[in-house]
Amino acid sequence: MQDWEIVIGLEIHTQLKTKSKIFSGASTDFGAAPNTQACAIDLGFPGVLPTVNTRVYEKAVAFGLAIGATINLTSVFDRKNYFYPDSPKGYQITQLETPIVVGGSVDIILKDGSVKTIQVTRAHLEEDAGKSMHEDYHGKTGIDLNRAGTPLLEIVSEPDMRSAEEAVAYARYIHQLVTYLGVSDGDMSQGSLRCDANVSIRPMGTEAMGTRTETKNVNSFRFLERAINHEVERQIAVLESGGRIRQETRLYDSDKDETRPMRSKETATDYRYFPEPDLLPIHITQDYIETVRQQMPELPEAKIQRFVRDYDLNEADAEVLASTVALADYFETVARVGGDAKLAANWVRVELLGQMNRDSLTPSAESLSAISLSANALGMLLARIKDGTISGKIAKTVFAALWHGEATDPDTYIATQGLTQVSNSNELIPIVDSVIENNPQQAAQYREGKTKLIGFFVGQVMRQTAGKANPQQVSDLVQQRLLD
Amino acid sequence: MPPITVTQDLVLAVAELSQLNIDGADIDDYAVDMTKVLALVEQMHGVDTSGIAPMSNPTDASQQLRADEVTETDQRERFQAIAPETDGGFYLVPRVVE
Amino acid sequence: MSELHDKTISQLLLDLDNKAFSSVELTGHYLDRIERLDPAINSYITVLREPALARAAAMDVARQKGIHPPLAGIPIAHKDIICTQGVRTSAGSRMLDNFIAPYNATLVEQLNDAGVVTLGKTNMDEFAMGSSNENSYYGPVRNPWRADRVPGGSSGGSAASLAAGLCAATTGTDTGGSIRQPAAFCGITGLKPTYGRVSRWGVIAYASSLDQAGPMARTAEDAAHLLQAMAGFDHRDSTSINQPVPDYLAQINGSIKGLKIGICTEYFDEGLDDDIRTAVMAAAKTLESMGAILSEVSLPNTQHAIPAYYVIAPAECSSNLARYDGVRFGYRCADPESIEDLYKRSRSEGFGREVKSRIMVGTFALSAGYYEAYYRKAQQIRRLISADFSQVFDQVDYILGPTTPSTAFKLGEKVDDQVAMYLQDIYTIAVNLAGLPAISIPAGQSQGLPIGLQLIGRHLDEGGLLKVAHNFQQASDWHAQRPNDGQ
Missing domain, CATH: 3.90.1300.10 (Amidase signature (AS) domain)
Structure with a gap:
């Protein structure tokens, strides 16, 4: 059996988070009724002309800076000519020869903890196509051009990945980065990030590239992994049975879990690129780039390092808390209000994320702003643990109430439910004494040196106070009264 | 580059890219016409253009950028009033196989 | 009156x-x-x-x-x-x-x-x-x-x-x-x-x-x-x-006294009708009598304007006219059987012969293997033509010549000769490649048909052209x- 090396390059199309389209003033909102957000420009009507949305440049430049790329001070839009019903003008406006972003790289962390650098070839701006609906139109295809003209940044990697795992790690990294930067909303269920995977294989130890196929429009990480693995298996099977790989475009069918050639793109396409004559070259200045740089949010690595340094967190906790900007912001609010970063890290990571996970929520900006438990409230709750008002145990009860929306203000809830910790010795001593009195055998054993029984007495006292006592104080009192 | 004699095959290949039906006697007609036009055009092949940057637009200005604002409203009804075939807001075409 | x-x-x-x-x-x-x-x-x-x-x-x-x-x-x-x-x-x-x-x-x-x-x-x-x-x-x-x-x-x-x-x-x-x-x-x-x-x-x-x-x-x-x-x-x-x-x-309403008008030698070639030559030169003399200063100027790349134009214009046209596909507006063929049938028949029936011809030439000029030798070459020549004008406008304010090589020809005379028709544009086309303003005004007649005089001006000098x-x-x-x- 031959050993094969897998060679993967990804083209990631990410929709940019803008109000209006790249070349028109139509809305980019998702989910509108068909063709209600397709203006004359998006529809390719006669006599219309494109203009360029300034925001797409800010976002592309921010992305380029984040991956250490070269930003072209002059970039040019080109036309890519092809006929397809979801391409209303018969061409797509894109950037071929002089894209806005050239080069750059990202480091991905693999499951075994090793770090691998993936080179980015380029990232260019272009317009999204419309959508074709193949069902429900009496054997016809329905065309919705609402998506046509939505701004895309196409991020093209070098063929640097050697496994589906690496490809997925890279795609996840890019997803995190564009979401972090606010370049994209990253909502993959709405097609905000779509991958084309270029896959080839070659005998291990050889240099020459095998013939590659392009699997288009994979819109989840799970599908990406599967699509690549299927394509690799298919190519190995073809080559090992003496066949040849055809250079072709394939489609991943998630229902059948297989890739198949796209019938519509069978004929060799000649895109006849040429500079878009309706638009002029775009010149940007170094000052503009610096302005964008200054407005860029903190990037994931920097945030993780800061959390480790400033909050004395361990790397693993910091990574979890910095996984999205929204979660990191949430954590920092909790830490600030609660006055204890380590306690905040623990509660956010264990209690909050645990609860969200049980409710199938991811820590995105949308879900963190939608939940009842605000970062401020959680911070106040932790402050009450810190100042001894309530115990950690009681805090979990309050957390649950806040999570379920039964309360919004922890102090009010603690007060109305009478959850304040009993810390007055005059109140506690009679309870401690009665516990000792009712358990003479354990008291005797303790006095004989079985000091581990302290926990038993504390537990009894806590039960009688419904958890409101301060366990440390109870422990001290029990010791004191037993030895008296 | 030597002068091009446009063959039937070239006419058919270009017609395919152009999404035009050219058949029968028209193929030769187009081949002859295109050969003549290209012969006229090929006079430029003798010109030395080494080191000359292509000029794709007579304006040497820089592209102005537009503010990111929604300025368009829904005009589907107006636009689809002149469409060949629509249903439920969709433009209809014969079934497309991906 | x-x-x-x-x-x-x-x-x-x-x-x-x-x-x-x-x-x-x-x-x-x-x-x-x-x-x-x-x-x-x-x-x-x-x-x-x-x-x-x-x-x-x-x-x-x-x-x-x-x-x-x-x-x-x-x-x-x-x-x-x-x-x-x-x-x-x-x-x-x-x-x-x-x-x-x-x-x-x-x-x-x-x-x-x-x-x-x-x-x-x-x-x-x-x-x-x-x-x-x-x-x-x-x-x-x-x-x-x-x-x-x-x-x-x-x-x-x-x-x-x-x-x-x-x-x-x-x-x-x-x-x-x-x-x-x-x-x-x-x-x-x-x-x-x-x-x-x-x-x-x-x-x-x-x-x-x-x-x-x-x-x-x-x-x-x-x-x-x-x-x-x-x-x-x-x-x-x-x-x-x-x-x-x-x-x-x-x-x-300004005066043209002292304005420098260059007579472009390349625009008075052997293809020019004698009556037009005479009328245009007479017009130049009229302008001279009003105070304009005449001189001869040369636009050496004039002959390359038509070849460059008949690459660039068809190339852009082949792309600009791709939107006419029978889907959203315009002509749609009857009973299309497939999307390709819809495209091809709508376009073949909806466009006339000359339009289709230019789409074909333009598609060819942009296609793989020919782009450099045709489209890119034409855009380089375009820059040479533009540079010719810049040089001449360092010497003179306006360029004068005939608008057309002949007066109005007969209907049907050139319909079967595409290239002869294209050569009609020999004096006008370079102006478009360079993006300059130009005006044609009546300057005589030949056998009862009007003769046009063309004046070409500097970038944005419409006012000056209209003044002359x-x-x-x-x-x-x-x-x-x-x-x-x-x-």
């Missing part, structure tokens, strides 16, 4: 102010003439009788109130490649025979704001591709000077309607000479402004980097009236020039000659 329909805009504005007649009367007069005379000329595709009369009435009211826009009540026509809201805008093509434009071109809005009355939409070569107006889905246009002659193209309907007294002025578009060549053939004044001076928004594209709309009028002064309204920056057209619009009407033309028209009466319409 000249006939009502022969008056210039400047005269009409005075008469309207003096209540010699109303805009409704004037508009009605043109409409009646169109009805009576146009069947023989075929210069209009669409006539807007009722809307025009209603608009004229509104402008009469405005004029009576004393506050009115500058061209209130002046009846004009638009080339049918310029979108007019709610009105068919066909581009002379079966493809758009059913296309009711849902918006106005910016220049239409601007002229409407200036108060014009739109009489209708004029005939043209399909998608502005042609030099004789024989490539129209709506049939050829006849030259009002002689019925067996073409009016030129592609703005042939505009030129013919004006020459025949069927409007007071018109708009046209010029991609390789489409305003100037028909202006020369029909004995009128036609200005192709600097690329980007007039917005292309709503002007159906033929070749985006060359297309430019401009005025066609009886005199340079009338052209200034129209340009004053049409020119200006448009945020919807990324290639429009963001520079203030000067007062053209003030500029035209206006000065010439003060000293000559070729622009005042009218064909005999027998009425």
Whole structure:
């Protein structure tokens, strides 16, 4: 059996988070009724002309800076000519020869903890196509051009990945980065990030590239992994049975879990690129780039390092808390209000994320702003643990109430439910004494040196106070009264 | 580059890219016409253009950028009033196989 | 006193102010003439009788109130490649025979704001591709000077309607000479402004980097009236020039004393008709007598303009016309069996022969393996041609020459010879490649047919061109000659 090396390059199309389209003033909102957000420009009507949305440049430049790329001070839009019903003008406006972003790289962390650098070839701006609906139109295809003209940044990697795992790690990294930067909303269920995977294989130890196929429009990480693995298996099977790989475009069918050639793109396409004559070259200045740089949010690595340094967190906790900007912001609010970063890290990571996970929520900006438990409230709750008002145990009860929306203000809830910790010795001593009195055998054993029984007495006292006592104080009192 | 004699095959290949039906006697007609036009055009092949940057637009200005604002409203009804075939807001075409 | 329909805009504005007649009367007069005379000329595709009369009435009211826009009540026509809201805008093509434009071109809005009355939409070569107006889905246009002659193209309907007294002025578009060549053939004044001076928004594209709309009028002064309204920056057209619009009407009255006019030797080649040579040289002498300083200049790359143009324009056209696919608007073939059948039959049936021919050549020039040798080469030559002009404009203020190598040729004479037709544009085409302004004005006649003189100016010097033309028209009466319409 031959050993094969897998060679993967990804083209990631990410929709940019803008109000209006790249070349028109139509809305980019998702989910509108068909063709209600397709203006004359998006529809390719006669006599219309494109203009360029300034925001797409800010976002592309921010992305380029984040991956250490070269930003072209002059970039040019080109036309890519092809006929397809979801391409209303018969061409797509894109950037071929002089894209806005050239080069750059990202480091991905693999499951075994090793770090691998993936080179980015380029990232260019272009317009999204419309959508074709193949069902429900009496054997016809329905065309919705609402998506046509939505701004895309196409991020093209070098063929640097050697496994589906690496490809997925890279795609996840890019997803995190564009979401972090606010370049994209990253909502993959709405097609905000779509991958084309270029896959080839070659005998291990050889240099020459095998013939590659392009699997288009994979819109989840799970599908990406599967699509690549299927394509690799298919190519190995073809080559090992003496066949040849055809250079072709394939489609991943998630229902059948297989890739198949796209019938519509069978004929060799000649895109006849040429500079878009309706638009002029775009010149940007170094000052503009610096302005964008200054407005860029903190990037994931920097945030993780800061959390480790400033909050004395361990790397693993910091990574979890910095996984999205929204979660990191949430954590920092909790830490600030609660006055204890380590306690905040623990509660956010264990209690909050645990609860969200049980409710199938991811820590995105949308879900963190939608939940009842605000970062401020959680911070106040932790402050009450810190100042001894309530115990950690009681805090979990309050957390649950806040999570379920039964309360919004922890102090009010603690007060109305009478959850304040009993810390007055005059109140506690009679309870401690009665516990000792009712358990003479354990008291005797303790006095004989079985000091581990302290926990038993504390537990009894806590039960009688419904958890409101301060366990440390109870422990001290029990010791004191037993030895008296 | 030597002068091009446009063959039937070239006419058919270009017609395919152009999404035009050219058949029968028209193929030769187009081949002859295109050969003549290209012969006229090929006079430029003798010109030395080494080191000359292509000029794709007579304006040497820089592209102005537009503010990111929604300025368009829904005009589907107006636009689809002149469409060949629509249903439920969709433009209809014969079934497309991906 | 000249006939009502022969008056210039400047005269009409005075008469309207003096209540010699109303805009409704004037508009009605043109409409009646169109009805009576146009069947023989075929210069209009669409006539807007009722809307025009209603608009004229509104402008009469405005004029009576004393506050009115500058061209209130002046009846004009638009080339049918310029979108007019709610009105068919066909581009002379079966493809758009059913296309009711849902918006106005910016220049239409601007002229409407200036108060014009739109009489209708004029005939043209399909998608502005042609030099004789024989490539129209709506049939050829006849030259009002002689019925067996073409009016030129592609703005042939505009030129013919004006020459025949069927409007007071018109708009046209010029991609390789489409305003100037028909202006020369029909004995009128036609200005192709600097690329980007007039917005292309709503002007159906033929070749985006060359297309430019401009005025066609009886005199340079009338052209200034129209340009004053049409020119200006448009945020919807990324290639429009963001520079203030000067007062053209003030500029035209300046003197031409001391202006340097270069006579371009390459424009007086062996292909030029002798009568035209004589007339143009005589015109140059007239300008000299008015104080202009003549000299000879050379544009050495002139011969390469047609080859470069017939790559660049078809290449852009092949892409611009890809949107006509039978899906969202325009012609759709009957009972398409598949998406490919829909595309191919709609396009093959909807486009005429010349349009298809240019799509084919343009597609070829952009295709893999040929792009460098054809498209890229042509764009390099374009820069050489542009540099020629820059050098000459270091020496002189204007370049003078003939607009066309011959006067209006016979209908059918060149329809079977595509290349001979293309060579019609030999003196006009370089101007489009360089994006410069140029004007054609009447400067003589040969066997009863008008001769056009072309003046080319520096970037954004429309005002200067109009001034030279206006000065010439003060000293000559070729622009005042009218064909005999027998009425």
